[in-house]
Amino acid sequence: MAPVIRVEIWSDVVCPWCYIGKRRFERAIESLTTGPDAVNADFEIAYRAYQLDPTAPKDGSTPVREAYARKFGGAERADAIIANLTETAAVDGLEFRMDIALRSNTILAHRLLWFAETRFGSDAQHQLKERFLRAYFMEGRNVGQVDTLIEITTDVLPATDSELREFIASEEGAGEVAEQMATAVSHGITGVPTYVINGQWAIPGAQDSETFERVLRRAVERSAG
Secondary structure: OOOEEEEEEEEOOOOHHHHHHHHHHHHHHHHHHOOOOOOOOEEEEEEEEOOOOOOOOOOOOEEHHHHHHHHHOOHHHHHHHHHHHHHHHHHOOOOOOOOOOEEOOOHHHHHHHHHHHHHHOHHHHHHHHHHHHHHHHOOOOOOOOHHHHHHHHHHHOOOOHHHHHHHHHOOOOHHHHHHHHHHHHHOOOOOOOEEEEOOOEEEEOOOOHHHHHHHHHHHHHHHHO
């Protein structure tokens, strides 16, 4: 029987390294599961909630350049960081438009990612995660705004507008998302992305694909042995 390798990924939908890491991790999984060197294992991958800025207002947004300027010491420093991130993302096939990105509170996005996984499974969650990231980093959309989140989610999930509005208005998933964030604290996770393998080994940061592949191969070998 093939071993199951469970990877829980703590990340936020406004985290540039989370999107870059997502692409690198996906390439590692593709390499591990295809071709003559494919491993005999089943990978179960789930996204978990983490907020870079839980104090961000829920009823508004700020251009990311302004947010970075406040956080990193001025507009010049913010521009340099944005330029570096944009260049790095391009190498991984991502066309960042951080000049139009809008920083906002992501708690509702995390609840909808929980909803996607709980109601429709991990593949649906992965698709929704990708769309939220693209909306923020490439389309300049407000991923903290209810109408925007619903529009994106209905494009991905077989859920209706009214169903999603009812879910958002309720407290469903709020406790589970809070628990995910508390688990990050108990695991000692202080930055994202962080990849936790079988609840035991953690890979911090957006590592290169080769590093992801090497660590995951070792996890498969240990599980099989």
